[in-house]
Amino acid sequence: MLNTVINIEKLEIKHMLLDKPIKKNDIISLKLLTGEEVIAQFQEEKDNNLIVSKASIVAANPQGGLGLVPWMMSSMPDKISINKDTVVTFGQTAEAIADKFIEATTNITLAK
Numbered sequence: 001m002l003n004t005v006i007n008i009e010k011l012e013i014k015h016m017l018l019d020k021p022i023k024k025n026d027i028i029s030l031k032l033l034t035g036e037e038v039i040a041q042f043q044e045e046k047d048n049n050l051i052v053s054k055a056s057i058v059a060a061n062p063q064g065g066l067g068l069v070p071w072m073m074s075s076m077p078d079k080i081s082i083n084k085d086t087v088v089t090f091g092q093t094a095e096a097i098a099d100k101f102i103e104a105t106t107n108i109t110l111a112k
Contacts, residue, residue, distance in 0.1 A: 022091070024093055027098035028052070029084065030090040038071050038081070039101050049081045050090065054105045068104045 022028060022042050030038045030050070040052035055071040072080065093101065099110050 025056065027093040027101050028090055029093045029097075031088045032082075033086050033088055036071075038082075039068065040071075041105075046081075046083050050084060050087065051079050051081055053079050054101075055080050055082075057099065068101060079088070102111055 024043060026042045028040060028042045030040065031051075032038065032075055036057060038052075038055050038057055040055040043051040045051070056068040057071050058066050059069045061067040092098075102108055103110060
């Protein structure tokens with residue numbers, strides 16, 4: 001998986017190959033400078049931006065459990081551009097969480 005680390009002193013983004021490269025439509029988790037953790041479907045890396053779709057965050061639901069809610073409540077664009085200068089790190093989402101993300105954002109129920 002491709003992970004990004006920001007060198008604060010030089011404000012550079014360096015890519016490190018961990019397992020396998022992230023490819024289009026992979027489910028990724030991003031940790032932002034604000035502390036937010038965003039789960040989204042990766043589309044592409046363009047200039048100094050990560051282009052993602054279906055960006056969501058984990059939030060408590062009324063039943064006391066956890067659920068996914070849209071990251072940007074007032075905007076539902078097909079693709080969102082996230083400036084990499086605001087990203088602390090990103091990488092592939094854990095498989096169990098990625099499966100729940102797919103089920104929550106599509107009409108697909110994955111076989112267990």
